[in-house]
Amino acid sequence: MKSIFLKPSHLVLDRKALQNNIQFLKSRGKKGLKISSVIKGNAYGHGISTYLPLAEEAGIDHFSVFSASEAEIALQHRKNPQTKIMIMGMIRNDELEWAIENGVEFYLFDESRLQAAITTAKKHHKRALIHLQIETGMNRTGFEESRWEEIFQILKDASEFVSIEGLCTHYAGAESIANYYRIQEQDKQLKKAIEMATRILGFKPKIHASSSAAFLTHPDKHYDMVRIGIAQYGFWPSRETYMHHIKSVNPEAVDDPLKRVLTWKSEIMSIKQIKGGEFIGYGNVYLAGKDMTIATVPIGYTHGFGRNLTNTGYVLVNGVRCGVVGLVNMNMITINVSHIEGVKKGDEVVIIGRQKEDEITLASFGEMTNNLNYEVLTRLPSTIPRVVIN
Numbered sequence: 001m002k003s004i005f006l007k008p009s010h011l012v013l014d015r016k017a018l019q020n021n022i023q024f025l026k027s028r029g030k031k032g033l034k035i036s037s038v039i040k041g042n043a044y045g046h047g048i049s050t051y052l053p054l055a056e057e058a059g060i061d062h063f064s065v066f067s068a069s070e071a072e073i074a075l076q077h078r079k080n081p082q083t084k085i086m087i088m089g090m091i092r093n094d095e096l097e098w099a100i101e102n103g104v105e106f107y108l109f110d111e112s113r114l115q116a117a118i119t120t121a122k123k124h125h126k127r128a129l130i131h132l133q134i135e136t137g138m139n140r141t142g143f144e145e146s147r148w149e150e151i152f153q154i155l156k157d158a159s160e161f162v163s164i165e166g167l168c169t170h171y172a173g174a175e176s177i178a179n180y181y182r183i184q185e186q187d188k189q190l191k192k193a194i195e196m197a198t199r200i201l202g203f204k205p206k207i208h209a210s211s212s213a214a215f216l217t218h219p220d221k222h223y224d225m226v227r228i229g230i231a232q233y234g235f236w237p238s239r240e241t242y243m244h245h246i247k248s249v250n251p252e253a254v255d256d257p258l259k260r261v262l263t264w265k266s267e268i269m270s271i272k273q274i275k276g277g278e279f280i281g282y283g284n285v286y287l288a289g290k291d292m293t294i295a296t297v298p299i300g301y302t303h304g305f306g307r308n309l310t311n312t313g314y315v316l317v318n319g320v321r322c323g324v325v326g327l328v329n330m331n332m333i334t335i336n337v338s339h340i341e342g343v344k345k346g347d348e349v350v351i352i353g354r355q356k357e358d359e360i361t362l363a364s365f366g367e368m369t370n371n372l373n374y375e376v377l378t379r380l381p382s383t384i385p386r387v388v389i390n
């Protein structure tokens with residue numbers, strides 16, 4: 001049953017920002033390069049069900065998820081029946097039947113899944129749509145070089161039941177120049193596999209290997225498709241990647257070409273005057289040094305606003321930074337609003353994102369909480385409503 005109550009906070013997704021990002025990303029690849037939008041981790045916290053149709057509107061027709069359960073959500077929310085869903089990680093052999101029936105593509109990186117895919121496809125008279133993942137040096141999942149020849153041959157013989165939609169790998173950490181040599185070595189391995197696959201299969205499969213960082217910094221490794229996660233949401237994979245853009249692509253640019261899609265907002269729940277010398281909240285964590293105006297905001301560690309932000313975090317009210325005073329509670333924080341003129345109950349509070357002239361960036365929130373930006377995003381609870389603007 002749909003609730004009639006508004007939740008204490010919500011995530012606002014900016015449609016125009018997303019359209020801008022997709023256009024920018026398209027402009028950085030050759031014509032015809034396919035972008036697969038990576039929406040694992042609940043679309044990096046943006047919410048698969050809200051985000052996927054927005055990305056479709058922006059021109060995306062291929063999505064990458066981690067698991068069969070995410071693929072199911074993606075399938076339910078796609079508007080375009082031609083939109084493709086690809087599972088890059090976890091699918092149990094007994095879930096392959098569902099994937100094959102529904103035309104869901106999936107990675108193939110071990111023998112057991114290979115045999116199960118062939119058997120299931122035979123049984124259902126429908127081809128399995130696979131992306132063959134080869135090991136090139138990431139050492140996570142993928143067929144070892146010693147097995148390539150045999151696997152390509154098995155796939156050739158099973159071509160009635162298995163359609164090779166892609167041959168792929170994943171570069172290990174292109175967001176840092178420290179990994180440059182390793183990635184070059186991986187690419188050499190990939191080229192070797194492409195050559196062998198083409199010879200044995202009799203055609204050259206579509207190739208994909210790059211995520212956001214490799215896409216933005218290694219244009220020679222785009223191949224036929226790229227799997228873009230963090231950049232589509234408006235974030236650079238690392239400072240190095242952004243510096244690369246400024247220095248080598250557009251030294252004149254002042255504006256960041258990527259626009260943040262997400263803003264996390266709440267509101268002031270109540271306001272109180274505190275006398276100097278009083279403690280605020282639990283225990284003796286914060287002692288008011290002078291008379292203060294404080295506000296309570298209905299977000300807490302249950303919503304992902306961690307206890308480590310006690311006395312150190314800040315939010316925006318009226319475009320001005322307000323520090324957290326006292327302990328972060330399960331559902332509430334108290335903030336110092338003494339310096340905000342005319343502050344009142346119901347005023348908007350921004351936890352991550354822009355308000356008027358100031359912004360709490362994901363990076364600064366990540367630094368405050370000692371988390372990677374990917375981590376902050378994917379930990380945003382799925383229970384916070386996602387609202388679309390623009």
Ligand SMILES: Cc1ncc(COP(=O)(O)O)c(C=O)c1O
Pocket residue numbers: 038088170210211212213227228229230231237
């Ligand atoms: C296999 C694979 N491809 C693509 C991506 C997207 O990476 P990014 O968000 O850095 O673009 C990931 C993310 O971890 C991944 O595991």
